[in-house]
Amino acid sequence: MQSYGPLFYSTGLAVRSTGTGPALVLLHGGSGSRTHWARNVPELASSFQVITLDLPGFGESARPSQEMPVSDYLAWVAHAVRLAVGEREFHLVGFSFGGAVAAGVSALLASNGRAPTRLSLLSPAGFGPPAGRSIALEKVKGIDPADARVLREATARNLGRWMLAREPDPQDLAIDIHLRNVDLARFDSRQVSHQASLVDHVRTANVPTQVLLGQEDPLIFPSLQERIDLLRHALPSARVEVIEGAGHWLAYEASDTINQTIRQFHL
Template sequence: MNASLRSPASPAPAIVGTLAVRRFGAGRPLVLLHGGSGSFTHWAANIDRLARRFEVVALDLPGYGDAPRPAGRDPEAYVAALADDLAAALADEGPFGLVGFSFGGTLAAALAGRLPAGKLTALTLLGPGGFGVPEGRRLPVVPTPSAAQDPEGHRAAVAQNLGAFMMSRVPPAADPVVDLHSANIARQRFDSRVISLADRLVGDLARVECPLQVIWGTKDQLCVPSVAHRAGLVRAVRPNAEIHLVPGAGHWVQYEAPDAVCALIETFHDQAFSNQVPS
């Protein structure tokens, strides 16, 4: 088990449109977008630390966790509604940083191009999707039996699938991360793939003007043909992007390497904010 995995003391979420919004800590706002089949708990190993420096605004995206179901499956309608609801949630806030993981990274890049000038101080993407359908990718996922009918088989399958696409290893079936992921799966009511498997990330990043940071685990099994190939696509359109590869971590890089990832996010967003403040 990752020793940093503790459920942060969680306030009841505020429902803003189709978002469930939780706030932790104080300071400049830092908005966190989770990945597919997830919720704000994708950041369970990170919120406590980040909340020492920022006001962490951790969202359940439409159709996930405690958030309401979106009106439909149309990708552009989903992004447009998310942009409106995020603006409403942060209406009383100043400029903020945005961090998105996986599906949330795809969304963060799309949102960044829609925000008013000066509203976004910096953008961090962790293992983002949006590179199109990964031809030839084969992941050894297994069917997940019902938790009610076969609890042991359910836990074993969830653990196996975490190792197949989220992590660099298969966790023990008794690991609390299995409970976290199982709970997220049970509350998923939107198929993230209609957005995360679209070929849109590079085009969206071309419209983003704020500083950009992208982080991958070197063992991210979702990156086909490779992490280096995807990093090259980002550099082609954003040559000044700050790109980091975290050794030994899988797709869920902020869970497997929380200290390294939090340090990268803190340093990058502090520097980006400092560069915007007139001397």
Template sequence: MNAPLPLPASPAPAIVGTLAVRRFGAGRPLVLLHGGSGSHTHWIANIDRLAQGFEVVALDLPGYGDAPRPASRDPETYIGSLAEDLAAAMADAGPFGLVGFSFGGTLAAALAARLPGSQVSALTLLGPGGFGVPEGRRLPIVPTPSAAQDPAGHRAAVAQNLGAFMMSRVPAVDEAVVDLHSANIARQRFDSRVISLADRLTGDLARVHCPLQVIWGAKDQLCVPSVAHRAGLVRAVQPDAEIHILPGAGHFVQYEVPDAVAALIETFHHQAFSNRVPS
């Protein structure tokens, strides 16, 4: 696939507690949570389109991107602080849609379970974590040399690792996604695995009462034993969940098939919001 266009002119973030908050477009609010080793740029291929119909609120989570370090590395403290900061950032917004990718999907489910039922209009998870430690998963990750000391080796390793766990293919070393991921890992100051490898997602989803949509890339290599197995676990606690498994994409599904993902999110959140509001 061709590299997506750069983000539209990105506003400087507002710092709310330990969140860096950027807003794009106008309309019903849609909050985007990125994955581990990421930032709001995990949505680089989606923000422009989604901002045509929503006010997109793209976050850098605590310890990532431009956000401050979290006050604590304890998972429940991290989530509790995030819930408070998100409530403050969205205090005047009314009901909002919540979309989380990977680590951000684990967090989005936890937030939807914690926040008042009237606050989250609908929840979308893309390749969420939170299914526990994946026993038997083997990913061909290679060590990443310093970008300053070995620029070529660094780019080659980043590209290889993107193909090992994020994408359905190994990108070329000169692709924009290599720059995106390299910049994000350089600014990571929190280990997402303490949350995303916990066995918590289905328990949190059992306490969620808003409409739920879950999207996976069919070639998501992080899903062990399979995408279908994880979809079944979600369906067991949320029988009415809208589940999509998209061909031709890996874990980074919103980057690899951006139009398909954006269309699903748009339709689902517009419909869910409309169903809440009397005509």
């Protein structure tokens, strides 16, 4: 997997930077890492200085305690972001759990006059616990890691049920990314993503905001139209767009569209 620039640490979080231009910070989803942006960093780096963080408890970053308050978790990320970008203006993008984190970080930084210039939220969490949502996944923890074929096939089926609109080939890069990220995950992202916080945080941040939703995202509950209606009512100034034919992991599955859309919104 690509490194996306040299590794350095900011308050215990693994950070990488590559490219030139306006600073664009990318925050990954739950059970993830910077590798969630595998199909985006090389393209976006032609227009931005792309900064990827492994959030606390994921990838190569330090692990928070499970008792850490969400407010402290967000403050940790906000501090790391500001150290990574310095005094420059910057743009912020968050995916899923990282979308909820990005909104919270934006709200915190806004209180100090340091909010991002623009904010993009891809398939964001932060709408409260999805009570009643049911997605049947296969158990993979009991599969012998030595039986790579069975493990990859089961993982592909699962990704096709909750992360992607279509089941990927078992040899797809998405399988490698997901398996490695799950092995490294040491924090329950639901502590953040299941809070009903996103709308209030975006309002507090008060910056131009773009929300991108996958037309076939099974994690949007109870329905895509209800989510669209909620966002357009609660955040009338936000730009809400639906990506046709895509599931939850928009940045991977619809990378060309996402790269173009992010570039257009942030430049």
